[in-house]
Amino acid sequence: MNRTRFANGRLGTRLAVYFALWFLLAGAATIIVVNMVMRERALSEARDKARIILDHNLAVHTYFTHQLKPHILPVAEQNISEEYFDPVWMSSTYAVREIYDYFRELAPRDYYYKECAINARSPQNEADEFEKAFLRRLNRNSGLEQKTVVRDINGKPYFVLLRKGEQMQKSCLRCHSSPQKAPQDMVDAYGPSRSFGRDQGEVVSAISIRIPLEQAFGQVSRITWIMSGGLAAILVLLYIVVYVLNHRLLFVPLRTMAAKARLIAERKEHLGDEVDIPKGKEMREIALALNCMSKRLREHVDDLEGQVQDRTDVLSKVNAMLHQEMDERQKAAQELQNYASQLEHLARTDELTQAFNRRHFLRELEKEADRAKRYGRPLSLAILDLDYFKDVNDTYGHAAGDAVLQALTAACRSVLRTQDVFARMGGEEFAVLLPETSTDGAGQVAERIRELIQEMDVQADDGQVVQFTASLGVASxxxxxxxxxxxLLQRADRALYAAKNAGRNRVVTL
Known part of the structure; x- marks a missing residue:
């Protein structure tokens, strides 16, 4: 209802709503795009910072490996034992960690750098659960090198870079295979359980870097809100300008012409009136067209009044003829319908007894058998035959025999249900179809019919009382x-013959 009322409302209101919606959608789309670009820029800056930190610390590792150790080890080996170990100059990982701690003291930032490992030699390098999962994936997937993701840690967003670290070399197994083979000073410093049991080729470490995004994302949000306010002000101003221009140049002239057109349409005396010509080419063309239409309508109305009266007289005569023809057709249709109903009744009923005939009975039997099969319900059939009916015709006449058949039909219908089907199969033979009736129930119905027939008296034309019995065969x-x-028919027929052979006036069930 509201949508229909809006669609049929004023054009100005609809255009104003449409302009407002489009302005809002355009502004929202602009803000969303800018927000996404700025967030992506913040992520790009975080990615660059992480790369700088990574490259710097890898440079430290390279210095230790390729310059410091090769110069110190030849001299140191002459003065130290195999059990000696000092991480200050022998472990580049230790050096990187210490240098990074100095860096954070000099320039406090919420950056995070760790060369993490599972069961790391130093507890400070022990990987957390997220880092452990990455290390396990590195050892399962040799093609994996690094992973970047934005994580929410303690309610704050961070850009996280995880990169593949060191693989265990054969030369390193002395310090990482078992405590017995490692320098004793190392075992004393870190204990006999940490970072031992490594295998050659195993990825033992990963570089984990976290760059905080809270400040960058907060700045993005602030800029987004500032842009939202500015765009909202601009959109409101544009909306007001568009609304005022549309109102003056379009809607006021349209309302004026609409009012004049309504007068011309509703009042005959205004036919031929003209509207003032507004400014603007399109509006002027509409006004000229409206004035031309008003003049033409005045001319046509004057010409049509006489024609209408002539046509009205002709139509009245034709209308009377049509009504007469429609009445005749309705009578013919009713007669055809009555005739069709009579034919349908004759096609399925026995003329003498008004019971259903054999054809209708067999059709109903097929339908009930299908329904019983579909729903798994019982179905019973009883075939009835009057005993010595020929003697009734011979003794009392055929009129009495017909009266017996009619009385039998009326009596049987009185004890049957509406869904039961009672039909004359031919001569003095009848059939009863009992849907959803078991063998026991069908036998009881048949017995009631037999008793009812046995107790019946039919008076012949000469006043004599005709009494008769019936035999019934039941199958289910x-x-x-x-x-x-x-x-089913054959079984019921055999049951009927069994009843006759057993002495008649009885019910047999097979």
Missing amino acids: LDKEDDYEVEP
């Missing part, structure tokens, strides 16, 4: 059967 289908119609 249940979920153990195949639900085939023909075997």
